[in-house]
Amino acid sequence: MIDAERKFREYLSEKGLRFTSERLAILLHVMSLHEHFAVDDLHHQLRQKGLSISHATVFRTLALLIDCGIVQKLPCEKMPARYEHIFGHVHHDHMFCLRCGRIIEFHNAPIERWQQKVAEEHRFQMTGHHLIIRGYCEKCH
Amino acid sequence: MIDAERKFREYLSEKGLRFTSERLAILLHVMSLHEHFAVDDLHHQLRQKGLSISHATVFRTLALLIDCGIVQKLPCEKMPARYEHIFGHVHHDHMFCLRCGRIIEFHNAPIERWQQKVAEEHRFQMTGHHLIIRGYCEKCH
DNA sequence: GTTGCAATTGAAAACGAATATCAATAGTAT
DNA sequence: ATACTATTGATATTCGTTTTCAATTGCAAC
Incomplete structure (x- = not known):
């Protein structure tokens, strides 16, 4: 289990939320990306892996990952919003x-x-x- | 004529655009505000003054004022977007x-x-x- | 001033990202 | 295993913003 997974599990547990297969898949994929991404990128890539995770779930899970400190939304004002994982990285x-x-x-x-x-x-x-x-x-x- | 108006007139002229009564009214009102504002605030306040300027025109004019350097969109990620005039102010x-x-x-x-x-x-x-x-x-x- | 042309306007429709709804599903504690 | 409740996916909805288009109006040339 990677550190990010441990952190996410702890976060969910503390909040009384559940660690689902969708949330794990999204977490692992986000951690594997070394570039910023839009929600649609993430959604497509998950589908290409054969995972059928809905658009809504991707949005919902990203919100959790941000709250938990694993992901951040980039401040550039482009639409759609861009995200990147920050867990394990020094601030920049x-x-x-x-x-x-x-x-x-x-x-x-x-x-x-x-x-x-x-x-x-x-x-x-x-x-x-x-x-x-x-x-x-x-x-x- | 205030300096901001002169600057806006020059900007429009250079771009081959027109200086309309709606654009003047919006510029003057924006310059009179000393707080940040949302598009709807601006729109309502203009209507209270008896000016019937459409929502679309307010948006379009703000875009011009930003391009011209008189107004900036604030970087806080709240919706709806907030604006403030920066012409004549030191950067902050x-x-x-x-x-x-x-x-x-x-x-x-x-x-x-x-x-x-x-x-x-x-x-x-x-x-x-x-x-x-x-x-x-x-x-x- | 008058004219002609293209920029501008307002109202409404369209857009698009993000969120809410809700019945079906699936973690999790007991 | 069971029951409880969070979560999911599909869809509809929201809401700020942008586009459309016919009517209007600057503005420059006459």
Whole structure:
């Protein structure tokens, strides 16, 4: 059993929810993806694997995975929404290319620290943040 | 004529678009608001002023004002989308209270500088950014 | 001013992502 | 095994936003 599965089982158990085969299949597939994805991507890929999991269940399960901290919704304002698994990864932010749609991940410790400081100054209890830098990637200027 | 109107007229003229009474009314009202607003707020307030401007026109005009740099869409993921005028204001980011929905504005120069630096490191041409800090405000922890 | 053309408008219909409904199914605790 | 209740899939619905299209109105040329 992978760590993410253990974490998901614990989360569901604590909330009195059930660990179903659909939820396991979605979790495992999400953890196997190393790119961000839309709900439809995920749905199609699961069907190609021979699993018939409904659209509604994919949405419902993603909401649980987000609440549980295994997945995050990307802050870029494109529709449909994009997701990625974050469990087992260090925190990172994103740059979004307005021309080709490429998403570049980055991590910057000073920015993280200053955010914490700004929150404290406003007596604001920070639980998370989203930083997205928009512009044009190396190939697209 | 206020500066924003001059800027909007120039923008429309350059694009071969027309400066209509509806567009002027929306621009002036948006500039008079000192809070973020949803499309429906704007639409209602315009109607209360006795102006019968359609929903569609409000949406269409906001898109122009955003493209022109007078208005921005806020990056908090609440529906419906929130907007604010930015023309004549210094750049700022937002904290969003998950409990009461309050939006706190802030500006932090070091964060801005580090963002620029990160973009340069990735040879990324930054045109803008959105930073939103989520959590609980002073009243809500 | 008048004219002509294309941009703009309003009302309504269409769109699309996401959510709710509900009967059938399947975990889970006993 | 049983009973209870969460979950599922199919479908319908919601709701913010966008498109359609005929009527209107800027605006530039005359």
